[in-house]
Amino acid sequence: MQGANLLFAARALRDFGDGFVAVLLPVYLLVLGFSPLQVGIIATSSLLGSSLLTIGVGLLSPRYDLRQMLLAAAALMIATGAVMAVIHDYGLMLVIAFAGTINPSAGSVSVFVPLEHAVLAREATDTERTNLFARYNLVGALAGAFGALAAALPDLLVPLGADKLTSIRLMFVLYALVGMMGGLLYSRIPTRPSKSGTAGISALGPSRAIVLKLAALFSLDAFAGGFVVQSLLALWLFEAFDMSLSAASVFLFWCGVLSAFSFPVAARLSRRIGLVNTMVFTHLPSSIALMMAAFAPGLSLALALLLVRAALSQMDVPTRSSYVMAVVTESERAAAASFTSVPRSLAASASPALAGALFAASPRAWPLLICGALKIVYDLLLLIQFRRIKPPEER
Numbered sequence: 040m041q042g043a044n045l046l047f048a049a050r051a052l053r054d055f056g057d058g059f060v061a062v063l064l065p066v067y068l069l070v071l072g073f074s075p076l077q078v079g080i081i082a083t084s085s086l087l088g089s090s091l092l093t094i095g096v097g098l099l100s101p102r103y104d105l106r107q108m109l110l111a112a113a114a115l116m117i118a119t120g121a122v123m124a125v126i127h128d129y130g131l132m133l134v135i136a137f138a139g140t141i142n143p144s145a146g147s148v149s150v151f152v153p154l155e156h157a158v159l160a161r162e163a164t165d166t167e168r169t170n171l172f173a174r175y176n177l178v179g180a181l182a183g184a185f186g187a188l189a190a191a192l193p194d195l196l197v198p199l200g201a202d203k204l205t206s207i208r209l210m211f212v213l214y215a216l217v218g219m220m221g222g223l224l225y226s227r228i229p230t231r232p233s234k235s236g237t238a239g240i241s242a243l244g245p246s247r248a249i250v251l252k253l254a255a256l257f258s259l260d261a262f263a264g265g266f267v268v269q270s271l272l273a274l275w276l277f278e279a280f281d282m283s284l285s286a287a288s289v290f291l292f293w294c295g296v297l298s299a300f301s302f303p304v305a306a307r308l309s310r311r312i313g314l315v316n317t318m319v320f321t322h323l324p325s326s327i328a329l330m331m332a333a334f335a336p337g338l339s340l341a342l343a344l345l346l347v348r349a350a351l352s353q354m355d356v357p358t359r360s361s362y363v364m365a366v367v368t369e370s371e372r373a374a375a376a377s378f379t380s381v382p383r384s385l386a387a388s389a390s391p392a393l394a395g396a397l398f399a400a401s402p403r404a405w406p407l408l409i410c411g412a413l414k415i416v417y418d419l420l421l422l423i424q425f426r427r428i429k430p431p432e433e434r
Contacts, residue, residue, distance in 0.1 A: 042228050043162040046155050047175060049109075049224040051182035053116070053151060056217035057142040058186020059210055061269040062291060063193070064143055065277070066284055067207045071127055075274060079395015081136050081143075082270055086388035088137035092150040093381045105158050105373070106228040112150050113222030116140040120215030124208045140218070143270035143391065153380045157373035158228065160364045165431045168364060169314070172357040173306035177299050180353065184295025187269075191288035246367035249428065250375050253363060254382040256421050261383035263413035265390030266406035267329065272345075274395075275404060280338040290342055294349035305354035313433050314362040315425050318355035319418045325351035326418070330411035333404035365430030 065078045073081075096108060119139030126132060135141070142149055155175070163171045193206035269291065276282040276290070301321075309317040328347040335341035360376075367375040394406035 042158050043171060043175075045224050045228050046158055047178045049221045050151075050155065050175060050179040052217050052221045052224070053149075054179040054183040055186040055189070056116070056120075056214045057149070058183035058188075058291075058295065059190040059192075060141060060186075060214055061143055062187050062190035062273050062284075062288055063207055063210055064141065065270045065274045066190075066193075067204075068132075069277075070204055070207065071129075073129060075278065075399045076392075076395045077129065078274060079271065079392045079398070081132060082268060082391035082395070083265075083388050084133050085136040085139075085141050085143055086265065086268075086391060087385070088139070088388075089142070089150055090381060090383075090385040090388050093153060093377060096150055096153055096377050104230050105154050106225060106230055109151065109154050109158075109225040109228065110222055112140070112154065113218050113225055115150075116218030116221065117215045120211045120213070120218060124211035124215070143268045153373075153377040156360055156364070156376035156380075160372040160376070165365065168432075169306045169309055169357060169361040170303075172360045172364075173302040176353070176357045176360075177302040180295055180299030180302065184292045184299060187291035187295055188288050190291075191285040194283070194285045244368070244371060246371050246375065249366055250363075250371075250378055252424060254379045256417060256424065257359075257379055258382035258386035259420070260414060260417045262386035262390050263410045263417065265387040266394045266410040266413075268387075268391055268394075271391055271394050271398070271406065275398060275406070276338075276341075278398065279404065280341070282338065290345075294346060297346060297350040298353040301350055301354045302357050305356075305358050308354070309358050309361075314358045314365070314430055315422065315428075317358045318362070319422045321351050321354040322418045323415060326411040326414040329414075330408050333407040333411075362425075362430060365432070366428060 064081070068078050068081060092112075099108065116139075119135060119141055122135050122139070123132070123141065126135065140150065159171055159175060160168070190210070193201075193203055193210065196206040196209075197203050273287050273291065276287050277284075282290075305317055305321065308321075312320070325348045328344045328351070332341045332344035332348070335344060363375055363379055364372055390406075397405045
């Protein structure tokens with residue numbers, strides 16, 4: 040379990056960095072004078088770049104040591120933070136968002152994820168697998184919540200005489216330092232080179248049909264989620280309710296805490312009703328709460344509904360990861376982790392720009408409604424397609 044414990048620590052550091060960057064990114068761009076539409080385009084560029092990096096991971100992971108690939112990803116995170124701290128040109132920001140690791144979705148879409156899933160899958164037995172993924176996501180969500188809380192630091196530095204823009208840029212330096220510490224942890228993961236001569240695409244064999252169906256459904260889910268990535272949700276709270284950065288940071292912190300503690304609950308619930316049922320029947324009420332928040336007449340009710348959503352919406356994360364690892368053969372796990380993440384990243388990259396345009400064009404929260412409706416469709420399709428395909432521990 041040494042590799043799993045190292046990944047837990049590295050995930051905590053990475054999600055802490057992603058947590059404050061997801062909140063600060065729209066603030067940073069607005070301070071620089073960019074529009075909500077331009078914020079959405081940056082988010083889309085980031086998610087699209089992540090998807091292409093994940094494609095590379097899917098092709099290379101069966102042939103290269105996972106530790107080496109994680110170290111390369113950590114180096115990219117360091118470079119991203121360092122460069123974002125010094126540039127202010129929008130064109131350059133688009134390039135860095137595309138080629139780097141800036142994550143407007145606070146950890147859910149990342150080149151690190153399929154690599155970490157592949158390492159975790161080799162560490163667990165069937166009976167331990169869902170609990171291991173629940174712990175992995177619990178650690179990440181808590182760290183992301185504290186990262187969102189840390190996004191308030193620039194506001195705290197301004198009364199002390201610091202310029203707000205400079206304070207935000209210092210947070211990107213912190214992001215680079217977080218990447219450096221994560222790289223040190225990845226360097227201690229045991230080396231297990233894959234068999235030479237194995238092509239990336241051939242790693243999917245008997246489970247190819249299942250993986251492709253799951254990838255298609257996960258794409259729909261990710262496309263829906265892209266309408267309400269954390270950066271754009273923060274933007275909506277800023278624009279619709281004139282919420283302060285400090286207040287938004289505290290609120291997103293508690294959203295992260297609720298999401299984090301839902302993971303062990305999901306693992307326990309899955310032992311009673313199954314992985315697929317847990318994914319579907321926790322997701323449906325969270326989508327309804329999100330759609331109701333779009334019609335909230337005031338900030339308090341909107342925040343209450345979003346907290347309900349936060350407590351339920353991520354319970355499918357550890358169960359989904361565990362399910363993918365369970366329904367494919369052991370030799371296919373690395374490829375399955377990658378190839379179910381690639382379509383998610385591609386799909387998620389398309390919707391933030393659309394959401395930014397909708398926020399710019401209308402005061403109504405159309406992205407929240409679209410997100411909720413599409414996720415309900417996803418849940419129903421998942422239940423229909425996979426309710427009879429059981430993981431080993433449910434047979």
